[in-house]
Amino acid sequence: MRVNKPEYREAKGFIAEVVRTNRRKSADIRVEEGAVTVVVPANTPAERIDDLLTAKRRWIKEKIALHQEMAPASSKRYVSGEAFSYLGRNYRLKVEKGPFAPVKLVQGRLVVSVPQGSQQPHMIRNALIRWYKRQAELKLKEKVARWAPQVGVEPTGVAIKTFKSRWGSCTAKGELQFNWQIMMAPNRMVDYVVVHELCHLIRHDHSPEFWGQVGRILPDYEQSRDWLKHNGHRVSAL
Template sequence: MSAAREPEYRDGHGFIVEVIRTRRRKSADIRVEEGAVSVVVPLDTPVEKIDQLLASKRSWVREKIALHQEAVPVRAKRYVSGEAFSYLGRNYRLKVETGNFAPVKLTNGRLLVTVPAGAEQPHIVRNALVRWYKRQAEQKLQEKVTRYAPMVGAHPAGVSVRSFKSRWGSCTAKGAVEFNWQIMMAPTRMIDYVVVHELCHLIRHDHSQAFWREVERVMPDYQQCRDWLRANAAKLVFDAP
């Protein structure tokens, strides 16, 4: 298995673009998802060509970002130094520095992000944080699925991270499991429960007594986890007022 590539970013002048290089594409594709911008390009695409593409699509990207900002509710967060963000059940203070954009780092008990100075700074900070949470989710949820799948007796076809409005996970018709990246704000044991819950759905596709017996067999304390998530769900929304 090859080592994961370091994240690559370009300054789009008003927004930050994540560059995703892949052998599976022969042409470039710009995406704006949840206000975060990414460009998927063939593996050997030079940065000059990427910058040219971004310059030609800058108005379109800004329009998409503006539409996203209008669609989301008014946020309680301002994405400034000192604000607290939960990760694995513990609060960490945000520290924003000005300079060349750098991905979020969890260091010395703080979430550190370096962004260019400018009017769009809060927007860039938010997207940097969302990207960081998603990256952590991709890694840790894959590890947990690998750990729990043999205990459950399930064989998931894949693991992916998504944005869900009102649920923590889901199973696809093809037998893959999907998880809401915002579960990374919950304590580790709650994440374990969500993973076991979805893996058990690969065996039992309902919420029958037989399903809950499967969950209990792997997690005898599942009911406490289930109750905790119900009681705290509103706190685990990234932009909660």
């Protein structure tokens, strides 16, 4: 459980997101999708966090480099004026030079502040991923709360994940898991994915009965399913 809003620490060549929690007694550094997160006990001093990042700097840089080598080639340059899709609408990126500040949607622009240097595109990409994940956490929970009563189910929880080839999943324990990249698709596609996973709480297959449940809530679901099938690779490119 987070007890404060995330904070950030600048290091040489990367930005680390700090998550303070009462559930940990020791620090844990993670590098996921090239983004660095350090989870620490709630009262950990900032100086202690800086010392941890310095001590693990080589390992962190190796993890980041490995991700960059394995990541699919992107046409994005992460420069001002470039368009990024959010719920089907394009928003222009505005890059400001200075101390790191996370992405904010301001007057129709995605604004981010990062230090100048060779790692700037990497930092901007990670800042955008963090922003999309936060939006996913907020919006998808709202949509689950909206659609669940109509489907007639109660999921045990909602989690945001990174999936390579699917938009969502329903666990055996009733937790719904969603790929944060769905936030780049039009709003009705997001609704379809939410309803799809909610219906899996009734049927854990793709039988005619399952699709009947989806169709009961979204009569035109086939349009959304086909749209994602043919356009999903484009909206998820970051």
